[in-house]
Structure formats: structure tokens, C-alpha cells
Amino acid sequence: KQEVTQIPAALSVPEGENLVLNCSFTDSAIYNLQWFRQDPGKGLTSLLLIQSSQREQTSGRLNASLDKSSGRSTLYIAASQPGDSATYLCAAPSYNTDKLIFGTGTRLQVFP
Amino acid sequence: DVKVTQSSRYLVKRTGEKVFLECVQDMDHENMFWYRQDPGLGLRLIYFSYDVKMKEKGDIPEGYSVSREKKERFSLILESASTNQTSMYLCASSASGTGGYTFGSGTRLTVV
Numbered sequence: 546k547q548e549v550t551q552i553p554a555a556l557s558v559p560e561g562e563n564l565v566l567n568c569s570f571t572d573s574a575i576y577n578l579q580w581f582r583q584d585p586g587k588g589l590t591s592l593l594l595i596q597s598s599q600r601e602q603t604s605g606r607l608n609a610s611l612d613k614s615s616g617r618s619t620l621y622i623a624a625s626q627p628g629d630s631a632t633y634l635c636a637a638p639s640y641n642t643d644k645l646i647f648g649t650g651t652r653l654q655v656f657p
Numbered sequence: 658d659v660k661v662t663q664s665s666r667y668l669v670k671r672t673g674e675k676v677f678l679e680c681v682q683d684m685d686h687e688n689m690f691w692y693r694q695d696p697g698l699g700l701r702l703i704y705f706s707y708d709v710k711m712k713e714k715g716d717i718p719e720g721y722s723v724s725r726e727k728k729e730r731f732s733l734i735l736e737s738a739s740t741n742q743t744s745m746y747l748c749a750s751s752a753s754g755t756g757g758y759t760f761g762s763g764t765r766l767t768v769v
Contacts, residue, residue: 579758588663588747589760634700636758643688643707643751644715645758647700 547572547639551648558655564622566651568635573613579645580609580620581634589634593620625655660684663748663761670768676735678764680748687753689731691715691723693744694763700747706731707753738768 548571558564570578576597581589593602593609595618601610606623618635632652636645664679682689690705692715702715704723712723720742724732731750735742748761 577755577757581758581760586745586763586765588762589749589758591757591759594757643753644690644702644705649699 547575547637547646549635549637549646549648551633551635551651553651554649555652556654558625558653560626560655560657562625562655564625564653566620566622566633566635566653568618568620568648570616570618570637570646572637572640573616574640575613575637578609578611578618578635578637580607580618581636583632583634583650592633622653625653627655627657630654661748661750661759661761663746663764665764666762668764668766670735670738670766672739672768674735674738674768676738676766676768678733678735678746678748678766680731680733680750680761681729682731682750682759683729684750684752684759685728686750686759687728688751689725690749690751690758691721691731691733692747692749693717694747695744703733740768742766743768 550569579594580592583589595602595611608621611618632650634650636647661682691703692700706712706725722734746764749758751758
């Protein structure tokens with residue numbers, strides 16, 4: 546059964562720092578992995594979708610990598626800003642299905 | 658811009674009422690999902706549907722049912738609302754086999 550773990554659970558940093566958020570998953574036979582952002586009281590916004598054939602994906606200041614062999618993904622945020630404050634969730638498919646299993650998230654606060 | 662639309666942002670219902678939560682997507686996606694999200698418990702899958710009139714139970718289906726009569730619409734039904742169903746409800750859709758979930762903005766349901 547797929548399990549997804551995220552560390553750290555919470556992170557508070559000053560503006561301008563480069564950040565790394567970690568995600569690990571137990572079933573490496575995945576066809577993709579997705580990172581989301583959630584603002585308080587809101588739905589989830591997709592940030593990056595990495596297919597299993599890719600090693601990484603980039604969008605602006607965000608870069609996500611995928612290492613299936615080690616069961617790990619990282620989300621790198623460059624030059625963090627207060628507007629990046631949110632909860633970040635990663636999700637991987639349950640074995641041989643389209644159902645996503647979610648980590649419990651990393652709550653990020655970037656202060657000026 | 659692709660969209661998943663949930664009919665209500667906030668709902669307040671009384672114990673014992675029948676409650677309908679509606680979700681509509683405009684991406685012609687085969688898969689649709691209902692999750693609930695509670696503090697400390699993360700996102701938990703209630704039901705999902707991989708085709709019209711098809712449905713499967715998720716991890717916490719008790720007290721809920723679903724309906725998918727048209728491809729674009731997936732309804733979550735609380736047959737007799739209870740206070741322990743107070744939660745944030747999130748709908749998502751995805752194309753079959755590619756992952757790539759798109760979420761709605763969520764419905765905050767309070768049962769009193």
C-alpha cells in the first residue's frame with residue numbers, strides 16, 4: 546500500500562532563502578508524482594506534475610525532482626517570498642490505480 | 658483555463674438533513690474524486706468514479722453516497738448529516754492514466 550511522508554511538517558524562514566521540501570513514498574512503481582499548494586481554507590492548486598520518465602520539472606522559482614529508485618521527491622523553492630507561505634503537499638498514485646495518496650504536507654511560513 | 662467547480666463554498670446544515678455537494682468539471686476527464694480534509698488527518702478519499710455511472714469506495718465511504726449520471730458532474734450525498742461530517746470537502750478530476758489532478762476550491766460544511 547502506498548504511503549507518502551513529508552518532512553519537515555513545518556518550516557519558518559526569512560524572505561530570500563532557498564528551500565528544500567522533502568517527500569518520500571513507499572511504492573516506487575509510480576507513473577507520476579504531483580506537488581500541490583494549499584492556502585488556508587482553500588482548495589489545492591497544482592504546482593508541478595512529474596511523469597516517471599522525467600527526473601525533474603521546473604516552473605518559475607519552483608523545481609521538483611523525482612528519484613523513483615530511492616522513493617523520494619524534493620521541491621526546491623528559490624529566493625522565497627512571503628507570498629510563498631502556504632502548505633505544500635505531495636501526492637503519488639496508489640499501486641496500479643489513478644487514486645492519489647497524499648502526504649500530510651509541509652506548512653511553510655516566509656517572513657519579511 | 659480548465660476548471661473544477663464546487664457549487665458552494667460554505668454550507669451549514671442541520672443534523673439529519675440530506676445534503677448534496679455538487680462538483681462539475683469542464684475538462685472531459687474520466688476520473689472524479691471526493692476527499693474530505695480534517696486537521697491532523699490530511700486528505701482522505703471518500704469515493705471516486707472512473708466513468709459515468711461507475712463508482713468505487715475510497716477509504717472512508719461510511720455515511721456517504723455518490724452519483725455520476727453525466728461525465729462532467731459528480732455529486733456527493735450525505736444521507737443523514739451528522740456533526741462528525743463537519744469538514745472541508747474537496748472534489749478533483751483527472752484524465753485516466755495520466756494523473757494530473759485538478760481540484761475545486763472546496764466546500765466547508767458545518768453540521769449543527
